[in-house]
Amino acid sequence: MGGFGLIVIGDEILSGKRQDKHFAKVVDLLAERGLQLSWAEFAGDDPRRLTASLRRSFAGEDIVFSCGGIGATPDDHTRQCAGAALGLPLQLHPEGRRHIEERIRETAREAGREPDFAAPDNLQRLKMAEFPQGAVLIPNPYNRIPGFSIMQGEAPHHFVPGFPVMAWPMIAWVLDTHYAHLFHREPYAERALLVYEQAEAALTPLMERLQREYEGARVFSLPSVGDAQTRRHIELGVKGKPDAVAAAYAAMCAELDKLEAEYRPL
Template identity: 80%
Template sequence: MGFGLIVVGDEILSGRRQDKHFSKVVELLGARGLQLDWAEFAGDDPPRLTATLQRSFAGKDIVFSCGGIGATPDDHTRQCAAAALGLPLVLHPEGRRNIEERIRETAREAGREPDFDAPDNLQRLKMAEFPQGAELIPNPYNRIAGFTVGDHHFVPGFPVMAWPMIEWVLETRYAHLFHAEAHEERSLLVFEAAEAALTPLMEALQRDYPGVRVFSLPSVGDAQTRRHIELGVKGEPAQVTAAFAAMRSELERRGAEIGPV
């Protein structure tokens, strides 16, 4: 079981809006000793989004989906989630009560009685239509809930709403996973080296230390920095310590020029 993220919206793919969810979800997971395993961006095309969700539901990962759960014509995530699961959309009773309370409050602030049958208010109620059997994710910003089906959690695209909702899901449903596997990462810089020359060392480290993953991040250099590769290991702390020491020792034996990150 891993963690995945789906960010929905044509505005992201067209560049009209810059995604902010990816880095925040990485931060929220990392603060709990967890990490993001994959991420996808999807537009507002219903067949493509349905296919994406069908594939995601077929897996075993914990998935957060941000965006597209409103009630305007370009919001399709609720409908696509239901189609991907082969379930009907139904009006969630508690979700309806939350929206009606919001309508009531807005009317009172304007000094009038709420008209629940007004077309715009009937449209708002569509935001409480979820796949049959879905559970609510409370929205502390305006009480218009997101929803959960299994280990898939759907929240709005607005960061002010989405991020506390994702935190609530993590704290409520997955606290038993926090720091379940301690994670550490250590790296150094290797100057003027070719990745191909370092590949045998990387392969040997992964073979000898199965609790770690080796990574390399090359830089071609510029006027301020020399060409280098950030070479490192990450994973279970004890094995990371041993693997890093072995890596450094082998680089020194080769006479490689190394330095701190």
């Protein structure tokens, strides 16, 4: 099994009508458990493109979270595209149906009436429990309308709504239920500093040497041209196995001292 991937679905994200909030939160949810996000992508509501994207991710080896498009309105295609990507038919999930009917019953009684399960709007709601054959439910603590997981193969996929209030606890539940054995499995450390008024090219030989000499540590650099609050600088650091990171960081500081570079640890 590989890493973790994220797909955020919705034309409203690509058009700028809404700003994505899932990426940062998923990074945090994984980090709390000693895990990291390997990749992320945004997809619109075009069924052809979405099916192609899911077909590629299902063919990989990563655990994938998908946010958005699992409702039952005309612009929701994720359930159908997931089935098409795998060549699986959609089926009304019995337990999913029960959850939705419970929600219909609650909503009706809150309005002071008995539920009419045969009403067109309620029949439409049941489509939200039509998942690819063999899907496993993801419970939704907000309104009980579930998401679903496809666990077959090397690339498990977990599909949740686009609403953060629903999606985030559902993703946390999936991680804690299915992947607790992966938590904090590999010790990890990160050390970084700000180097002022240095060209990135001038520091590249140092970065290359550190990357070559300290196995288990990865060097990174994030240059900034500066603004009204700070001068031009480079965030320079190492991340990976704690022992390797400590040694590489010490060597980096020593070399910066030799260069008489101005820097500040973060």
